[in-house]
Amino acid sequence: MAAPLSRLSHIAFHVPAGTGLVSDLVDKFRFHLFASRVTACARQLALRKGAAVFLVNERLGEAPPAHTFPSDPTRPAPAQQPPLGHGDGEFLYDVSPSCPVSTASNVCFEVQDVPSISRRLQERGCPLAIPPTDVTDDDGSVTYCVVRSVVGNVSHTLLDRSRYRGAFLAGFRTAGDIPKGPRDPAEATHFDHITYACSRGSTRAVLDWYQRCFGFQRFVINRQEDAAEGYRIRGHGVGLRLTAMRYGKGSEPGLADDCKFVLAESLPEPGKNQVDTFLEQHGGAGIQHVGLYTADIVSTARALAEAGVQFVEPPRAYYSEAGKAEEIWEAGQDPRLLSQHGILLDSELAGDGEGGGRGSSPRQRRYLMQIFTKPIFPEETFFLELIERRGAAGFGEGNIRALWKSVQAYLDKE
Numbered sequence: 430m431a432a433p434l435s436r437l438s439h440i441a442f443h444v445p446a447g448t449g450l451v452s453d454l455v456d457k458f459r460f461h462l463f464a465s466r467v468t469a470c471a472r473q474l475a476l477r478k479g480a481a482v483f484l485v486n487e488r489l490g491e492a493p494p495a496h497t498f499p500s501d502p503t504r505p506a507p508a509q510q511p512p513l514g515h516g517d518g519e520f521l522y523d524v525s526p527s528c529p530v531s532t533a534s535n536v537c538f539e540v541q542d543v544p545s546i547s548r549r550l551q552e553r554g555c556p557l558a559i560p561p562t563d564v565t566d567d568d569g570s571v572t573y574c575v576v577r578s579v580v581g582n583v584s585h586t587l588l589d590r591s592r593y594r595g596a597f598l599a600g601f602r603t604a605g606d607i608p609k610g611p612r613d614p615a616e617a618t619h620f621d622h623i624t625y626a627c628s629r630g631s632t633r634a635v636l637d638w639y640q641r642c643f644g645f646q647r648f649v650i651n652r653q654e655d656a657a658e659g660y661r662i663r664g665h666g667v668g669l670r671l672t673a674m675r676y677g678k679g680s681e682p683g684l685a686d687d688c689k690f691v692l693a694e695s696l697p698e699p700g701k702n703q704v705d706t707f708l709e710q711h712g713g714a715g716i717q718h719v720g721l722y723t724a725d726i727v728s729t730a731r732a733l734a735e736a737g738v739q740f741v742e743p744p745r746a747y748y749s750e751a752g753k754a755e756e757i758w759e760a761g762q763d764p765r766l767l768s769q770h771g772i773l774l775d776s777e778l779a780g781d782g783e784g785g786g787r788g789s790s791p792r793q794r795r796y797l798m799q800i801f802t803k804p805i806f807p808e809e810t811f812f813l814e815l816i817e818r819r820g821a822a823g824f825g826e827g828n829i830r831a832l833w834k835s836v837q838a839y840l841d842k843e
């Protein structure tokens with residue numbers, strides 16, 4: 430049996446110190462800092478928005494080799510004593526990704542039994558980057574291990590925090606204020622999906638690895654999808670193969686236990702290509718973007734834009750394309766409002782894709798709305814997305830083409 434995952438815990442970034450990611454997440458994306466760990470060589474900050482948690486790992490100064498820290502007397506003493514069970518030289522609960530640029534490189538899952546999962550992974554030929562390790566502080570203990578995936582620099586930390594009472598993980602201190610007051614207009618509730626930019630021809634191996642190791646199941650994201658080839662979108666400058674998988678059973682779209690994984694591979698087409706641009710500038714495959722779920726995309730997009738988040742602009746013709754305004758009205762939305770904020774809408778009739786059919790009448794329109802930020806690092810690599818699903822579990826061709834064109838326009842300008 431593959432190793433069962435209970436739920437997504439957080440997604441970790443690795444960035445050089447002083448990149449401004451933490452201040453952007455707090456000031457622009459309205460995440461709340463809630464836990465921190467600082468040593469002489471690393472700063473680790475945990476930020477939350479609803480159930481979506483990012484851990485930002487910043488390397489401070491020169492890093493000691495893993496095996497000499499923390500006992501090497503020639504190294505400066507850590508500012509905050511690392512707790513027992515320190516697995517890696519710099520970053521607790523993670524390995525340093527070999528990546529020359531800022532990157533989102535760890536998707537961390539909660540599991541029930543780390544030692545038994547570690548054994549199963551090793552039996553399946555997956556060597557562990559960090560073997561089962563206990564970390565203890567005054568609030569209890571956490572057990573974790575780290576496995577490197579077959580996608581570029583992506584690792585997975587698997588952790589059990591059932592014996593931990595603190596705000597985040599053992600070794601971290603509580604930081605920041607719990608937000609009070611009225612509902613946040615910039616609300617987002619959880620991670621909807623994580624999209625990997627994969628190298629050409631690697632999709633099958635990635636699917637097989639996640640299925641073998643963690644029991645992920647492929648799911649169909651669009652009716653036009655081919656069982657063997659995935660969902661191919663080609664022509665008019667777009668060349669993309671999408672394939673999706675999930676680790677849970679799949680629930681109603683919009684629930685927090687339903688984070689999906691999307692594999693994006695480029696197909697040969699003339700012109701610049703956002704997946705290949707990512708691979709080039711990131712130095713290999715990795716997490717290209719993360720979709721943050723919101724129940725009210727218009728308010729969230731408005732509040733984030735007012736706070737300084739930069740979104741890519743949809744192609745000028747998007748809202749005036751034949752039938753687009755009608756499609757938006759039929760979905761119960763206002764095309765003027767969506768165009769004002771640059772939000773894309775794609776609808777499907779029941780029967781398209783695989784998800785969302787439960788409880789909907791046979792001709793009911795299901796749809797999703799999306800908006801994409803510009804890359805958040807200096808390179809054209811990682812970006813964030815806001816997504817609101819109204820019954821649609823997959824991804825529509827219209828939005829993907831529009832996103833592709835807007836990103837291309839943005840890349841061409843750079």
Ligand SMILES: O=C(O)C(=O)Cc1ccc(O)cc1
Binds near residue numbers: 622671703814828833
């Ligand atoms: O629409 C989404 O959020 C996807 O995840 C599909 C996708 C994946 C990669 C791209 O470069 C563009 C679109």
